[in-house]
Amino acid sequence: MASMKKSGVLEPVPIELLREPLVWFFAEHYRHRDVCKRLLVLLDTVDHDADALQAIHDFLESDLPIHIIDEEDDLFPLLRRRCEPDDHIENVLGMLSGEHANDMHDAQAVRTVIAKAISEERGLRCYSESRSVIEHFCSAQKRHIAMENAVVLPIARIRITESDLQSLGQRLAARRGLPDPFAETP
């Protein structure tokens, strides 16, 4: 049982990374990939792993929507203001925004099947709909994250200023009810 409990733990991103918000985004993306990996493992079993299922359910319910707000309300508008026409960022951001809307819809479908598995104490393999729903979600996430890591974050590193980074880190913290990561400690 100890190992099953351990399988449920989703490591949070260390809050110190809020001082380096672009690294925070990379770390969040790593977590998203980890969630997808775990989902695909759980998809292949009829055994009920309550902790693992609950952790993923919670992630999809809370962490993913906040991450999307981080990007939609902070990072993307900032890039729209800072990027140069030659960066050709608009089409990429426009496409990613569309994908964010789909992510929320797909995540809801995954949550529904996980909630069913939790309430009936069964594994995801017991449900015929789970494969298509989860595989679709995971492949879309993988593609989406690859684009953000390969295009958006590298451009952000070039265009976003030190003062932008500080303000971004403060906003990510405020959104999570965390203290200002740049506040001087007495």
Next chain:
Amino acid sequence: MIESLLNNNMAWASARVRADSQFFRRLSEQQSPEYLWIGCSDSRVPANEIVGLDPGELFVHRNIANLAPPRDINFLSVLQYSVEVLKVRHIIVCGHYGCGGVRAALDTERRGLIDHWLQPVTELARAHADHLDTITDFEGRVNLTCELNVRAQVEYVGRNPFVADAWRRGQKLAVHGWIYSIRDGLLHDLELTIENARDVDALVRRRWSSNA
């Protein structure tokens, strides 16, 4: 129940007096706000509360989609009074993401009088169609239009004769463009601040986005 609002009011007034026995006496003597807030009527955007200001500290004008129409007598009265009588130091145009007025301006449904009010937003979206069309998600287009609308209103305010006259007189007055997110309660400075006529010209010339 409507009575609960009156009861809430009594509780609020009483709590205020307990916290500061002179609060209402000071407030009744004069108002000298430093800020004029031009915001949306949306009930989820309570101006004073989100900027942590007390009654008396923020002069507020709200309408659907936070417009600053150059021929709206209500808006013009508020603007003139706040600039020339109250002598506010800052005018804040504040939009919000997910604005229902902006959303209505972007779809084709007919709603009546409101369509006329929102016509400037519809025209703004039409002028930026190339940019907005790069966003496949409708809500994403709405949110970007909310930002564009704030900028357009900042420009209108900056060009307004009352504001131009204030600057000509040497009055300290800045116009800011902010946007609020109902999803997390955070305000964003859209970096549109103008403090004189030259700033307005520079803002008008500034590109609207990386592909504009």
